[in-house]
Amino acid sequence: MTSVHLMNPDPARGVDSIPGRRSAPSAPGAPRRGRRARTRLGVLVAIGAVLILGGGCRTKGATHPHDPRVRLEALLEDWRRVREDGATCEQRRPGETPLIDCERTRKRIERLAIEFPRDPQVLLAHAVVGFESGRIAEAAQDLDALRRFMPVQPDAALLRSRIAITEGNLRFARRLLDEQIELTPDHAGLRELSASVHYLDGHHDAALRDLERARRLGAPLWRTRYHEGLIAEARGASSRAARAYRASLDENPGFGPARARLRALDAMAEEEPPERP
Numbered sequence: 186m187t188s189v190h191l192m193n194p195d196p197a198r199g200v201d202s203i204p205g206r207r208s209a210p211s212a213p214g215a216p217r218r219g220r221r222a223r224t225r226l227g228v229l230v231a232i233g234a235v236l237i238l239g240g241g242c243r244t245k246g247a248t249h250p251h252d253p254r255v256r257l258e259a260l261l262e263d264w265r266r267v268r269e270d271g272a273t274c275e276q277r278r279p280g281e282t283p284l285i286d287c288e289r290t291r292k293r294i295e296r297l298a299i300e301f302p303r304d305p306q307v308l309l310a311h312a313v314v315g316f317e318s319g320r321i322a323e324a325a326q327d328l329d330a331l332r333r334f335m336p337v338q339p340d341a342a343l344l345r346s347r348i349a350i351t352e353g354n355l356r357f358a359r360r361l362l363d364e365q366i367e368l369t370p371d372h373a374g375l376r377e378l379s380a381s382v383h384y385l386d387g388h389h390d391a392a393l394r395d396l397e398r399a400r401r402l403g404a405p406l407w408r409t410r411y412h413e414g415l416i417a418e419a420r421g422a423s424s425r426a427a428r429a430y431r432a433s434l435d436e437n438p439g440f441g442p443a444r445a446r447l448r449a450l451d452a453m454a455e456e457e458p459p460e461r462p
Contacts, residue, residue, distance in 0.1 A: 253301045257310055260294050264314060291318055298327070305335050312344060321348055339365050339372045346378055350385070358382050373402035380412065389416050407437035414446065423450050 264287070291314050298311035312327035328345040331338055342365040349358035362379045369375065380395035393416060400409045414429030427450045433443040 253297060253304050253307050256297060257294070257307055260290055260297070261310060264290055264294075287318075291315075302330075303334060305331060305338065309338075309341055309344075312341070316344060316348070321351070324348065337365075337368045339369045339375055343374050343378055346382070350382065355382055355385055359386075371402055373399045373404040376402060377404050377408070377412075384412070384416060384419070389420060392416055405436070407433045407435075407440055407443070410436065411440065411443045414443070418446070418450075423454065426450060 294307075294311050294314050298307050301307045308327050308331045312324040312331070315321070315324040315327065325345065325348050328341045328348070331341045332345070335341075342361050346358040346361045349355070349361065358378075359382050362375055362382060365372070366375050366379060376395045376399035380392040380399065383389070383392035383395060393413065396404075396409045396412055400406060410429050410433040414426040414433065417423075417426035417429055427447055430443045430447040430450070433440060434447070437443075
């Protein structure tokens with residue numbers, strides 16, 4: 186299986202925490218909501234913050250050393266080795282071996298994408314690596330190109346929608362997600378990110394409905410419960426939010442953002458009168 190791990194380094198801060206993030210070009214004629222959307226993203230884990238973007242298993246028998254999938258998998262292995270310990274290339278400790286030249290790896294994936302511009306896995310991998318490297322505009326261009334010749338591509342739609350969210354273009358993100366959900370209605374990640382966009386638009390009931398659909402399709406319970414807590418907080422229901430965060434921690438005791446928000450709610454509860462029933 187060729188897969189690319191797209192990891193948000195600080196889930197508590199949402200998609201705006203990506204180092205070196207630059208805004209991608211908006212869709213033509215799209216309205217900008219930059220500051221408002223980014224402010225609200227600051228308290229939102231981008232749903233699907235840890236995504237496994239893959240084009241599926243490698244073609245059976247594709248073992249020739251010059252096959253693009255074989256070459257891609259070797260390059261992605263280096264990229265994954267850096268990401269799995271939570272460090273970026275620039276932060277790796279000098280005593281660790283072997284050190285990985287991430288920029289060299291990125292350029293080799295870029296050359297592979299130039300050589301095979303219509304291979305979906307290569308193009309998607311180039312977009313993900315570009316996204317993680319802060320080359321957001323290039324990633325958006327790759328994803329738009331991929332969508333033109335392969336419309337049914339939920340992984341590409343997920344990443345392209347995340348880019349649209351970071352630039353505050355919620356209308357474009359909503360359109361992309363609706364299109365892909367129509368084509369692949371059983372994709373949990375699409376439902377999660379759809380809930381995120383509904384949340385940012387202030388449509389809390391729609392967000393909860395999509396979270397429930399995502400949960401039924403296999404989304405991690407600790408993540409859906411956490412986002413239910415965020416929605417409850419936005420509605421001023423602190424007790425309900427606290428219950429959701431505790432449920433998230435029951436499923437994933439090491440999830441720091443849920444623990445941090447629960448502690449903040451507990452601290453505020455000591456300062457404020459009880460909620461009205």
